[in-house]
Amino acid sequence: MTCLCYFCVSTIRDISSVIIPVQRFSNNSLIRQMVDNRIFDTLKNDVPSINNIKNNSLSRYFMVLSFLQDAGLLDEKTNCLLSELEGISPEGIDVVHSFNLLCNIKFNQTSLNEEIRDINNYFENGKNLYQFLDRTHSNMFLDLVINQMAYPLHYNSSAIRRYLYKAKSKKMFLDITVLDECRYIYEWLPAIHQVKSAFSNPSWQYIFRFALDGLVKNRYLYNNEFFFQGSVISNDIEGFSNKTIVEREVIY
Numbered sequence: 320m321t322c323l324c325y326f327c328v329s330t331i332r333d334i335s336s337v338i339i340p341v342q343r344f345s346n347n348s349l350i351r352q353m354v355d356n357r358i359f360d361t362l363k364n365d366v367p368s369i370n371n372i373k374n375n376s377l378s379r380y381f382m383v384l385s386f387l388q389d390a391g392l393l394d395e396k397t398n399c400l401l402s403e404l405e406g407i408s409p410e411g412i413d414v415v416h417s418f419n420l421l422c423n424i425k426f427n428q429t430s431l432n433e434e435i436r437d438i439n440n441y442f443e444n445g446k447n448l449y450q451f452l453d454r455t456h457s458n459m460f461l462d463l464v465i466n467q468m469a470y471p472l473h474y475n476s477s478a479i480r481r482y483l484y485k486a487k488s489k490k491m492f493l494d495i496t497v498l499d500e501c502r503y504i505y506e507w508l509p510a511i512h513q514v515k516s517a518f519s520n521p522s523w524q525y526i527f528r529f530a531l532d533g534l535v536k537n538r539y540l541y542n543n544e545f546f547f548q549g550s551v552i553s554n555d556i557e558g559f560s561n562k563t564i565v566e567r568e569v570i571y
Contacts, residue, residue, distance in 0.1 A: 340469035345417035378418040385415040472498035476562040
């Protein structure tokens with residue numbers, strides 16, 4: 320029961336911070352300013368595509384579920400879960416293909432158009448960028464741009480509270496999750512074509528990277544779809560460690 324509860328609550332948290340935002344991004348018309356339109360014809364859900372996914376656990380999870388569903392191997396409850404997360408509109412790109420698209424953009428960067436690829440390479444090389452603890456890299460640029468278009472609600476790991484109580488004879492689980500728009504990050508970030516110029520300014524990057532550091536450390540232990548790197552201060556320094564979700568408190 321405890322494991323099932325943890326899975327359900329984790330999925331709910333990921334709905335607001337990853338699952339729905341990824342679908343918003345893939346169905347955003349502005350995405351066509353970033354990528355070659357031919358990428359939409361290459362979204363496949365097969366074994367090679369699944370094996371190519373690295374460090375993206377949710378992407379792999381949904382693509383495996385879809386693969387098993389196509390083979391008729393999913394049980395009724397899992398089929399129900401997948402159908403409820405199928406997409407934000409019947410005409411749009413569904414959740415499975417949204418994650419597929421996300422992985423294609425992040426790991427097959429030839430799909431980016433020329434101008435975006437130039438900015439992406441600027442981040443990957445990082446020669447003219449001030450170096451903090453974690454250097455800038457292409458995934459930092461892509462994660463920022465994708466999330467700016469997807470407007471996620473990130474959960475604040477250190478503010479989450481979890482309780483276990485009893486209603487008559489039945490155990491009840493209660494989780495309180497605090498969600499954050501992280502406006503200081505996404506509204507501070509300029510339009511996609513101005514990102515390169517902004518990061519060239521050490522003062523601007525200094526302020527921005529400290530805000531990003533907080534987001535990275537809130538997510539690091541629980542989700543690796545976005546912002547797996549980007550720290551400014553070491554996790555070993557007191558007050559700047561990775562945030563953890565508290566153990567469930569028994570209140571009966």
